[in-house]
Amino acid sequence: MLKFNEAEFVAQTESLVALRPRIEEVVDRLHGEGYDNVLLVGAGGTYAQMWPYEHLARRASTLPVRAAVAAELVVSGDARLGERTVAVFTSVSGTTEDSLRAIEYCKGRGAHTIGFTGYPDSPVARSVDTALVSEPKAWPFDVQMLLFTLRLLCLRGEFEGYERLADELAALPRILVDVARRAEPVASDFAEAHKETDYHFLIGGGNLWGFTYLYSMCILEEMQWLRTTRVHSAEFFHGSLELLEEDTSVLLFQGEDETRALTDRAEAFARRVSKDVTVFDTRDYPLDGISPEFRGLLSPLVMDTVMDRVSKHLERVRDHSLDLRRYYRVMDY
Amino acid sequence: MLKFNEAEFVAQTESLVALRPRIEEVVDRLHGEGYDNVLLVGAGGTYAQMWPYEHLARRASTLPVRAAVAAELVVSGDARLGERTVAVFTSVSGTTEDSLRAIEYCKGRGAHTIGFTGYPDSPVARSVDTALVSEPKAWPFDVQMLLFTLRLLCLRGEFEGYERLADELAALPRILVDVARRAEPVASDFAEAHKETDYHFLIGGGNLWGFTYLYSMCILEEMQWLRTTRVHSAEFFHGSLELLEEDTSVLLFQGEDETRALTDRAEAFARRVSKDVTVFDTRDYPLDGISPEFRGLLSPLVMDTVMDRVSKHLERVRDHSLDLRRYYRVMDY
Structure with missing residues (x-):
């Protein structure tokens, strides 16, 4: 990888x-x-x-x-x-x-x-x-x-179920390596297809809303100097949707908690307008050894592992190091 | 007006x-x-x-x-x-x-x-x-x-001081008309200068962070179909700042609560990079009849009145009605 x-x-x-x-x-x-x-x-x-x-x-x-x-x-x-x-x-x-x-x-x-x-x-x-x-x-x-x-x-x-979940977490190192391995081709394909994309529209909800904000601000903006907008899937219909066009790159972060339907709704709409919608869904990863009822709690962790693969491939195809900063800890402020 | x-x-x-x-x-x-x-x-x-x-x-x-x-x-x-x-x-x-x-x-x-x-x-x-x-x-x-x-x-x-503040609010209709009148030339100038701008970077904090989000998503994105990024002034240095360039249109919403210094800090930095920084500051408006200690509480209201003037002038110079929607309540979803 x-x-x-x-x-x-x-x-x-x-x-x-x-x-x-x-x-x-x-x-x-x-x-x-x-x-x-x-x-x-x-x-x-x-x-x-x-x-x-x-x-x-x-x-x-x-x-x-x-x-x-x-x-x-x-x-x-x-x-x-x-x-x-x-x-x-x-x-x-x-x-x-x-x-x-x-x-x-x-x-x-x-x-x-x-x-x-x-x-x-x-x-x-x-x-x-x-x-x-x-x-x-x-x-x-x-x-x-x-x-x-x-x-x-x-x-x-x-x-x-705390004890049971905490016990199951012992298998995490193996589970997350498996997630990274499965995400590798997905990440590479996404990056290749978006080499020239200079604006991404990010949507997420529930326990992935934090990750949506993070990936927008701390990765795409800070580490790749790419323009983004970020919106909670429950808020998407109250403004940001008007920005969508046929070629808008839309990234949806989909997890397994009770807010899944809100993100599904945003996805269904986005697909009617844009031909460039990508859904990163934690359901695509088996997480062997994790009980079904705990999977949703692990979504932020799984998504971080998946998107770290995407970041590395964006860095490659865009020839823009993830460590490059022009201002942060470079200029004084 | x-x-x-x-x-x-x-x-x-x-x-x-x-x-x-x-x-x-x-x-x-x-x-x-x-x-x-x-x-x-x-x-x-x-x-x-x-x-x-x-x-x-x-x-x-x-x-x-x-x-x-x-x-x-x-x-x-x-x-x-x-x-x-x-x-x-x-x-x-x-x-x-x-x-x-x-x-x-x-x-x-x-x-x-x-x-x-x-x-x-x-x-x-x-x-x-x-x-x-x-x-x-x-x-x-x-x-x-x-x-x-x-x-x-x-x-x-x-x-x-509730009674005193509530009493003072009786003068609001007159105060806000005065705010709108004073904001009119500022708004017109801003709009004229940004007729062709297709991306705005919005910063605000404290009790104006909500307005920052609102103006970004519900006005510039929804009503003007303009791309934006929105960031809390306390979060600006943790990612979004890397997006700034010499010609980036930066809008700062400055109020009068205890977070003022955080927005000042973001402004000082933004001015070192961009030549297109606009600060909308509630301090620029007298609010006759409002005690100094209550002014900060009224910032969201004052800023809304100021920026409504900006919206109307953006609508004019861009020939893009604030009522125009392509999706919201137009398409089913």
Whole structure:
């Protein structure tokens, strides 16, 4: 597979799954001590990565759980933030400045801070009350957030099957390598067909809305300098649809939660106008060993693996490195 | 002023302000009976219009207040939705299907539903438990949402000065006509200079982030068929900034709340790259009779009035009617 280091990928994914006992220990302790609300804090990609877990909590729990933009939280505050708040942060490098400021802000208000990162000596790992460290560069953070959120809901009596799901996640490294392998030709074909495309229209919903935002902003815009619009599948009909034309490249991210029908509806409409509609659907991947009722929860993780293949092939056909930036961490601001 | 019916505008705005005693009566009754959480439900523009009031509640109150997408709420649910939920809806025409389904859904779970619309015999007005009706076609819903949210926070001891602010709002019709008049040349100049522009980059934060989304999706995309990207000023540096080029049209919506510095930072950066940065700033408008400490709360309303002038001039210079649709309510879906 193009630019896929299987050994490294497996080691990283294993290191995420291996965090299970530590995550359980932390959540169990928090549950024992008591808390009133949870903030899931991020910036850009790590903010978007929190959305599925706010979405999950909203459907299943009466606990206030909110995804927050780090920089906004620091200036706007949150009336619920206090000593009975649990604030969760993630950072691949452990150096994101917006997140570091938000960690200090939350600690200053007495919150218990938890940080997931790949570097034990990074500023994020050193700043938080509880650091949970995986292998370097491991991405995304869905395994950790799934274990954290579901353990928490399980202890509150709001989710059944935590133990079984957590057990099944042990097979993830193998499962995701299989997903990547199956996505490879799909990704290559998509990239070849869209070598010259300079605008993509992205649609997703449910627990894939965060990924839709992320893929639009942090991959296509930031890493490929391509213009995009991004719209939630429940919002598509309230404006953005008017942009579609026969040659508009439409990407739909389809998962397996209860919002599937909303994305189907957007797809059906898009196909009536555009001849260039691509659906990336997590149902196309077997995920051997994962019970049917848990598949939907894994959609963000599966989609990230699929679209990482697409990104690598876009990089190839467009001869535009995913690491190239003209401004971010290049210019001062 | 171009396509500005002053008499109608004044009558509509007066009808919003006139809802004050009814809104207070409703909120006071709810407060007396007790409730646990508030859902602010919308679709597209009316969803975006709820964001400032979720933002306001988040900063000032421990009460769970959430802006929800109508279509998503119906399929995903909300664990807090029940007999102690207050669900608020807005609809200009009173016929938005997504909202009607959500009203039924919320009523089915025992919530108390409140609807703001301009038509007493519309499906929305007839479906909700409490309908609060203004003049036809009155837009936006900020007056109603401000009075509703602040009265509620006031009764909870989380906002001071409600009476004073509500009194000051009586002058709104005159204030907003003055805003429109001052914005007219600005709007005309912007439109003339952007007659040929086919892509706009929109940035806003705080209580103007909802408006940023709305202006991007519901005006430029839906009504002008123009490509856009929209990004929160706190998120700008985490991806979208890489899209900027010397000739990129950047629109910044600047208000007067605590997130102002975040938008300033995005502006300073944008100006270093693009020669086509336009800042629409609510500070440019005097708002005679509004106390300085309340000005920030009115930013969404002021900005809507300013940008409505821009829309009318874009319609003129681009010879593209704001009422023209190729798909919405034209094709079936």
